Amino acid sequence: MTSGNDETLLDGIGPAFSRLRRRVPASRRDATRNLVLNVVTGGDGELTVGGLAEELGVDQSVASRMVADCISAGYLLRAASQEDGRRTVLKLTPEGADLRDGFAKAQRAAYEHITRDWPEGERLEFARLLVKYVEASARLRREDA
Template structure:
């Protein structure tokens, strides 16, 4: 049976489940809430293509600047980030990951890989690798889409 937009009803049901599935993944991260927030901040700063400011972190995470400021301040207090003068505009303050922050980021990545391997332990290896490739492809396409939207 075809739906009103001409697609397969089973495909629509499958695709409609993606949003709630992403939400469940986020809620069941393999780290505690504080670690989850720190991991988000560290990844945003590390993945930034330009100098990262608190405002850029807020924009990337789609949160209020005061929320981003508290999250960044926590990372600074923990020695994971530091504030530095911008190399292009000395009046601006940018964020940099410390060696401790990079070590924690690496530890988060290790924990996430272990969780993925435990969760998918009964999958065929080809399924695990295919899912990993497609997830990475999806995140790269999502990043490219957001960049295109921001410039249009």
């Protein structure tokens, strides 16, 4: 059973997430590319445009436009599936990997700046729990699909 203070804390999660500002990447296009590149590389296997749409919770046409942007910028390419040659899967190019790595470094720097006054144990515990939360959320989304 949770106390009144705990309930208030838990009720504040939604508003806190809505106020969370991503310091990097700066533009909407960069944020979209970062999202796509991370999903393409973070999956358990080969990813199609349909799989990307499912993972992001968007229509396939939206995912297709996101992929087309990344392909035209040289960050992604379409390739034949190694599991089923009739399917087309998404692969990161070396430029895409570099861009994704750059975003990750900038995001880590932002995290370290934001939490600079926190005790080291809290910084690491929050990072661990945030990653755990995101992984659980992705797992539930896949189970629900």
